[in-house]
Amino acid sequence: MRAAVELIMDTGRRPEEIADLAFDCLTHDGDGLPVLLYDNHKANRLARRLPVSSTTADLIIAQQAWVQGRFPDTPVCDLKLLPTDRRNPDGHKSLTAFSVAFHHRSWMSAMPVLHTNDGFELDKSRAVLYAYRHAYAQRHADAGVGIDVLRELMDHRKLDTTSGYYQVGQQRRRDAVEKIAAMQFDRHGDRFWHQAEELLDSEQARRAIGEVVVPFGVCTEPSNVQADGHACPYRFRCVGCDHFRTDVSYLPDLNAHLADLLRNREKLLATQDLDDWARDEALPSQTEITRIRRLISKVEACLDLFTPTQRTEVEQAVTLLRRHRTVSLGMPQIRQPQPDIRLERP
Numbered sequence: 001m002r003a004a005v006e007l008i009m010d011t012g013r014r015p016e017e018i019a020d021l022a023f024d025c026l027t028h029d030g031d032g033l034p035v036l037l038y039d040n041h042k043a044n045r046l047a048r049r050l051p052v053s054s055t056t057a058d059l060i061i062a063q064q065a066w067v068q069g070r071f072p073d074t075p076v077c078d079l080k081l082l083p084t085d086r087r088n089p090d091g092h093k094s095l096t097a098f099s100v101a102f103h104h105r106s107w108m109s110a111m112p113v114l115h116t117n118d119g120f121e122l123d124k125s126r127a128v129l130y131a132y133r134h135a136y137a138q139r140h141a142d143a144g145v146g147i148d149v150l151r152e153l154m155d156h157r158k159l160d161t162t163s164g165y166y167q168v169g170q171q172r173r174r175d176a177v178e179k180i181a182a183m184q185f186d187r188h189g190d191r192f193w194h195q196a197e198e199l200l201d202s203e204q205a206r207r208a209i210g211e212v213v214v215p216f217g218v219c220t221e222p223s224n225v226q227a228d229g230h231a232c233p234y235r236f237r238c239v240g241c242d243h244f245r246t247d248v249s250y251l252p253d254l255n256a257h258l259a260d261l262l263r264n265r266e267k268l269l270a271t272q273d274l275d276d277w278a279r280d281e282a283l284p285s286q287t288e289i290t291r292i293r294r295l296i297s298k299v300e301a302c303l304d305l306f307t308p309t310q311r312t313e314v315e316q317a318v319t320l321l322r323r324h325r326t327v328s329l330g331m332p333q334i335r336q337p338q339p340d341i342r343l344e345r346p
């Protein structure tokens, strides 16, 4: 029962999917990392693969050893990972989701009063097995896993279904926008001062429709905004353009762009395949590199002024905003680092 509940917590699968796991439900992907094989009975999709953490893999391996010890004469292909102890002499029959739910409820009821991190008393009646599926989605969303990846992890067909499993919370997103809006910079690295804490709804909406995301900031050039970022009149020379703004949430992108420029520059200088004029045109300009370096150092200098608590708040706001950001442009994109999708259970 304990293994069943832990697996439901770790993997976010439906209780019936975990209860029915086959004995050999653990395999590995091409990189040797653990993967859980399970059947999504609700959508009638069998042999689904879910990346799991090494902690979860260890849990399954320990459970397999226990089951083999309990039913030593049954071939493993006939065993269940979570066999019931009722009328099951050879380990063919698995637990039912109902019995796991029953024991989980008894366990919860026997616990003393529990409190959330905010100090509120936890309503134990809400701690049902299915809530762990929501917790799984929320945990991954909070860690910055994009909704398209999360949809795969939840094995949903529609993004709308996945988005119903976690709360971004309009208020949380608004708080994050307000925090970051107070730290906007123009292309020179000079700070824009907003009355951030008093951004009105109308201002939030205006911001959302009056700008379009470019790889390391936002663009307010009207024709480009109207074309959803596909019609820059200046060939995306953003750090030299008055319509460009950036903020601390773009710091990783700025650093990635600077690294790209330096790498390209080295490569072009070393190549023998280009005429001089072509190399000169393709070479990232020293001015652009200097401008980006200056912008990065000004944004970082702003972060250095914060106390550790303020820094943590800003980092959380940045994670939230980056998760919901998509950049669509007719120019090379900066790859956002993939968050870890094999989260350990806290």
Ligand code: SF4
Residues within 6 Å of the ligand: 214, 218, 219, 220, 221, 224, 232, 233, 234, 235, 236, 237, 238, 239, 241, 242, 243, 244, 245
């Ligand atoms: S250069 Fe950048 S900021 Fe300026 S109009 Fe083009 S996309 Fe917008």
